[in-house]
Amino acid sequence: GQSLEQPSEVTAVEGAIVQINCTYQTSGFYGLSWYQQHDGGAPTFLSYNALDGLEETGRFSSFLSRSDSYGYLLLQELQMKDSASYFCAVSLISASKIIFGSGTRLSIRP
Amino acid sequence: DAGVIQSPRHEVTEMGQEVTLRCKPISGHDYLFWYRQTMMRGLELLIYFNNNVPIDDSGMPEDRFSAKMPNASFSTLKIQPSEPRDSAVYFCASSLGKPSGNTIYFGEGSWLTVV
Numbered sequence: 001g002q003s004l005e006q007p008s009e010v011t012a013v014e015g016a017i018v019q020i021n022c023t024y025q026t027s028g029f030y031g032l033s034w035y036q037q038h039d040g041g042a043p044t045f046l047s048y049n050a051l052d053g054l055e056e057t058g059r060f061s062s063f064l065s066r067s068d069s070y071g072y073l074l075l076q077e078l079q080m081k082d083s084a085s086y087f088c089a090v091s092l093i094s095a096s097k098i099i100f101g102s103g104t105r106l107s108i109r110p
Numbered sequence: 111d112a113g114v115i116q117s118p119r120h121e122v123t124e125m126g127q128e129v130t131l132r133c134k135p136i137s138g139h140d141y142l143f144w145y146r147q148t149m150m151r152g153l154e155l156l157i158y159f160n161n162n163v164p165i166d167d168s169g170m171p172e173d174r175f176s177a178k179m180p181n182a183s184f185s186t187l188k189i190q191p192s193e194p195r196d197s198a199v200y201f202c203a204s205s206l207g208k209p210s211g212n213t214i215y216f217g218e219g220s221w222l223t224v225v
Contacts, residue, residue, distance in 0.1 A: 030210045042201060042216040043153070050210070087153065095166060096141060096208045100153040 002026040004088050004101030011107045012078055020073045020104045022088035029090035032064045032071045033098070038084045043100075046086075047073065075106075083108045112136070114217035116202050122223045128190040131220045133202030134183055141205040143214070144177055144187050148198045159185065192224045 004024045012018040022032070031050035035043040049055050049064035049071060061074040075082055088101040115134040123129055135142045143158040157167040162179045170177070174193070179185040189196055203216045 042218050044216070045214070048210075091208075091210045096160060097143065097155055097158055097166065098209050098214055099155065100145075102152040 002090065002092065002099050004090065004099065006086075006088060006101045006104045008102065009105045009107065011109065013109050014078055014080060016078050017074065017076045018078060018106065020075075020086050020088075020106070022071045022073075022101055024069050024071070024088070024090060024101075026090050026092065026099070028093040030093060031091060032062070033089045033091065034060075034062050034073045035087045035089060035100070036084050037087065037103070043087060078108050080108055080110070082106060114202055114204050114215055116200075116217035116220050118220055119218065120221045120223075122225065123192055125193055125224055126191045127224075128188065129192045129196075129222060129224075131187040131200050131202075131222070133185045133187070133217060135185070135202070135204030136206075136215055137183065139204035139206045139215075140182075141207070141209060141214075142179060142185050143203040143205070143209075144185070145201040145203065145216075146198045147201060147219070153201070156187070189222075192222075194224045197223050 006022050033048045034046040036046050037043045047062035054063050059076045064071040085103045085105050087103045089098050091098045117132045140161050144156040145153050147153045156169045157177045159179045177187045199219045199221050201216050201219045203214050205214045
């Protein structure tokens with residue numbers, strides 16, 4: 001089967017940098033995605049890695065290493081509004097669906 | 111352009127009652143997904159459709175759950191009879207083409223409480 005593991009909670013300070021890791025076990029996938037979800041809201045797309053390496057989008061970067069079955073989301077210059085849950089996800093080759101990790105709740109302190 | 115529209119946004123119902131959740135995908139999208147989110151189990155894929163045809167319902171928890179997509183602009187998820195353990199947020203999502211990670215859009219969710 002497929003599984004994605006993330007830390008359940010991470011705490012960081014406003015203005016700092018935080019990295020959220022994702023390790024996975026899956027037979028084959030197109031890419032690794034990251035989604036943000038604020039309390040009471042819907043998951044929204046943040047970043048996508050189809051290939052190994054780093055993708056940068058403003059304050060957010062995402063990294064994928066297929067050989068290590070590992071990826072991470074890097075958030076820089078943290079702002080209070082970044083307090084949310086973050087999910088990694090894979091889009092499976094064998095089926096037209098996206099499987100999500102359990103999510104990491106990021107709390108930011110002033 | 112309107113996003114994925116779900117209704118109702120909130121529903122409180124008594125155990126044993128029938129619950130129907132509705133979804134209108136983004137116009138032109140050919141894939142539709144129903145997810146359930148709980149604290150314990152995270153985001154679970156229940157079922158998905160391609161061109162209105164159910165493709166994979168392996169995530170549907172039991173026979174009390176059913177989903178239909180009578181046309182390209184409407185889908186329902188029905189729970190009959192409902193139980194307290196069905197309390198969760200149900201998300202509908204749609205995609206244009208096979209989702210590759212950056213092409214799936216979620217609705218705002220339907221918050222279901224079964225008492």
